[in-house]
Amino acid sequence: SGLIAFKYAVAATVTGVFSIKSAAIDFIYISIVGFVSGILIIALILMMENWLYRQGINDVIFSTVLQVTTPFVVYLVTEEFFHASGVIAVVAAGIIFHFYGTAPDRSQPELKLVSEKTWDIIIYTLNGIVFLILGIELPLATTNVIQNNKINTFAALGISFVAWLILLAIRVFWIYTYQAVSSLRSRKIKSLKTKQMPTFKAALLAGLSGVRGAVTMAGVLSIPMTIDGGSPFPSRSLALFVAAGVIIISLVVATITLPLISEDKAPLLTRANATDDSDDLNPNSSDTDEDTHYISEDEARVYI
Numbered sequence: 001s002g003l004i005a006f007k008y009a010v011a012a013t014v015t016g017v018f019s020i021k022s023a024a025i026d027f028i029y030i031s032i033v034g035f036v037s038g039i040l041i042i043a044l045i046l047m048m049e050n051w052l053y054r055q056g057i058n059d060v061i062f063s064t065v066l067q068v069t070t071p072f073v074v075y076l077v078t079e080e081f082f083h084a085s086g087v088i089a090v091v092a093a094g095i096i097f098h099f100y101g102t103a104p105d106r107s108q109p110e111l112k113l114v115s116e117k118t119w120d121i122i123i124y125t126l127n128g129i130v131f132l133i134l135g136i137e138l139p140l141a142t143t144n145v146i147q148n149n150k151i152n153t154f155a156a157l158g159i160s161f162v163a164w165l166i167l168l169a170i171r172v173f174w175i176y177t178y179q180a181v182s183s184l185r186s187r188k189i190k191s192l193k194t195k196q197m198p199t200f201k202a203a204l205l206a207g208l209s210g211v212r213g214a215v216t217m218a219g220v221l222s223i224p225m226t227i228d229g230g231s232p233f234p235s236r237s238l239a240l241f242v243a244a245g246v247i248i249i250s251l252v253v254a255t256i257t258l259p260l261i262s263e264d265k266a267p268l269l270t271r272a273n274a275t276d277d278s279d280d281l282n283p284n285s286s287d288t289d290e291d292t293h294y295i296s297e298d299e300a301r302v303y304i
Contacts, residue, residue, distance in 0.1 A: 003087055004030065006219055013234065014227045034085035037078040038092030045070055046100065060111045064118050070097075130214045133221065138244045144237035151238055159238075160245025164253075167246070172207035176200060205261060208254050216243050 004027060012018035049066060052058075074093045075086035145151050179198030220243035223236050 003215075003219060004085055010223055014224060016228065030084040031088055033082050034078055034088035035092045037082050037084055038074055038089030039096055041074045041077055041089070042070070042093035042096045045073070046097070058108075060108065060114050063111055064115045067115055068118060068122065127214060130217045134217055134244055134247065137221070137240055141237045141240040141244065145241045148237070151235075156238060156241055157245065160242045160249060163242060164246045164249045167210070167250075168207050171210045172200075172203045175206045176203040179203060201261065205258065208257055208261070210250070216247055219243070 008023050008027070045066070049063070070093070071090045074089050078084050078089035079086040145156050146153050176198055179202065183198050220240050223239060224233055225236070227233055
């Protein structure tokens with residue numbers, strides 16, 4: 001919904017025309033049609049994949065390529081043929097795939113390993129490209145903001161900080177509300193032994209972990225350079241500066257505050273030491289730890 005509202009704001013600025021009635025109708029159309037389109041397309045893809053499996057086509061590379069290309073197919077078909085929101089369609093398709101994408105071949109350890117590593121490479125590459133673009137665009141935007149007499153540099157920094165605070169407050173409120181609802185639901189289920197109460201600290205930790213990045217940068221870079229008539233898009237440099245500021249603030253604050261707020265004193269886990277088997281080689285290490293604290297499923301979902 002945020003990206004759709006942003007799209008309407010950009011379109012209104014470019015064309016100079018905005019109608020609340022038309023925008024509301026279009027919003028409902030592209031949201032509903034995008035959601036339905038995503039469900040239908042992913043259903044067809046899952047049916048095709050299951051049919052191929054029954055025909056004996058269960059190649060790991062083919063299945064991985066199909067998984068990688070599916071979001072792009074869903075997005076392009078929804079945008080080009082139905083003129084609806086491709087983002088909502090991809091989200092809906094992802095939800096359906098998560099719950100119903102249970103083809104028998106997905107239980108193969110080889111497919112799981114290859115697909116996870118492939119997605120890790122893609123996400124790592126895309127994040128690298130985004131921050132490369134950030135490094136290229138930020139000096140230009142900063143120069144334009146500083147040299148523009150109509151824009152106060154300190155005010156631009158303040159806007160970036162306030163925008164980050166608003167995002168943090170929304171995220172913390174949402175997570176705390178989810179915790180409260182989950183706690184109320186767990187009280188009704190007598191079989192649950194652990195009934196965790198909502199805590200502001202857990203919500204704050206999850207909120208600070210919500211680092212802004214690819215989506216924020218991709219959204220602001222979609223702003224056109226000019227509007228109808230050839231004039232420069234108003235305050236484009238300021239928007240780019242604020243978006244970059246929010247990204248940098250979220251990264252710096254999370255890096256500094258998370259270790260201070262968290263009580264976990266365990267060493268930092270990275271990709272390099274995630275598979276460290278040193279504990280298994282230690283004969284004195286015990287298989288069980290009496291001090292180990294396990295959390296409930298509802299509490300764990302807060303950090304997902």
